[in-house]
Amino acid sequence: MSSCGLGSAFDFTDEEDDDLELSTDHTYVKSDAVVYREHVERHFAEFSPATKKEGSLVQCIADCEWRLLQIVPLEAGIYAIGRRKLADEFADEPDSTARRALIDAQIFMTYRKEFSSLASQERRLRSQRKADTAELQRLQNQRLNVRDKGGQEGHTVRNTIEQNTFVRGMGTFADAAQTVERGNA
Numbered sequence: 001m002s003s004c005g006l007g008s009a010f011d012f013t014d015e016e017d018d019d020l021e022l023s024t025d026h027t028y029v030k031s032d033a034v035v036y037r038e039h040v041e042r043h044f045a046e047f048s049p050a051t052k053k054e055g056s057l058v059q060c061i062a063d064c065e066w067r068l069l070q071i072v073p074l075e076a077g078i079y080a081i082g083r084r085k086l087a088d089e090f091a092d093e094p095d096s097t098a099r100r101a102l103i104d105a106q107i108f109m110t111y112r113k114e115f116s117s118l119a120s121q122e123r124r125l126r127s128q129r130k131a132d133t134a135e136l137q138r139l140q141n142q143r144l145n146v147r148d149k150g151g152q153e154g155h156t157v158r159n160t161i162e163q164n165t166f167v168r169g170m171g172t173f174a175d176a177a178q179t180v181e182r183g184n185a
Contacts, residue, residue, distance in 0.1 A: 036066060039062060039065070039066055040059065040062045040066075042062075043058050043059075043061060043062035043065070044058055044062075047061070047136060047140075049136075049140075050140075050143060051139070051143070053139060054136060054139055054140060054143075057132050057133075057135055057136040057139070058136065060128070060129075060132045061129055061132050061133055061136065064125045064126075064128050064129035064132065065129060067121070067125050068122060068125050068126065068129070071118050071121065071122050074118060075115065075118060078107070078111050078114055078115065079104065079107055082103070082104075082106070082107030082110060082111060083103060083107065086103050086106055086107065086110075087103075089102070089103060089106060090102045090103060090106075
């Protein structure tokens with residue numbers, strides 16, 4: 001797996017039965033490793049890498065998106081923790097909407113460093129994903145252009161060979177026709 005990837009962080013050698021875990025409400029859910037593997041497989045199917053370098057870039061793109069997908073739940077988790085801790089704050093506020101706004105503002109001020117860190121991480125990941133996607137597109141276009149160019153050159157070479165063979169063949173066919181006519185005469 002690539003150096004930017006999470007691929008090595010998960011062991012995919014588990015048996016299929018181990019792919020399900022019992023959640024707290026006693027329902028079975030897929031483990032993070034299985035969800036991650038499916039996420040990466042979707043990216044490989046979408047981008048169809050043909051070389052090792054392209055595969056590494058697809059892995060990096062998948063990993064960036066995996067991490068980006070974690071940011072919103074983390075932010076929601078921070079707000080949930082803050083609401084629990086501050087549940088009794090601003091009890092003197094009669095308007096429930098205003099009270100909730102005050103609690104959310106207090107949460108933001110209390111966890112400003114964490115929110116700022118997540119925002120910085122999101123910007124960095126989006127930038128990295130954009131760069132990796134552009135590089136992958138460049139490599140794939142380059143590979144396809146070489147293949148197409150090679151195909152066109154091959155086609156041109158084939159046409160030249162076929163034309164030369166046809167021209168030479170005319171003499172051969174003419175000679176063969178004359179031989180046949182002489183044989184029939």
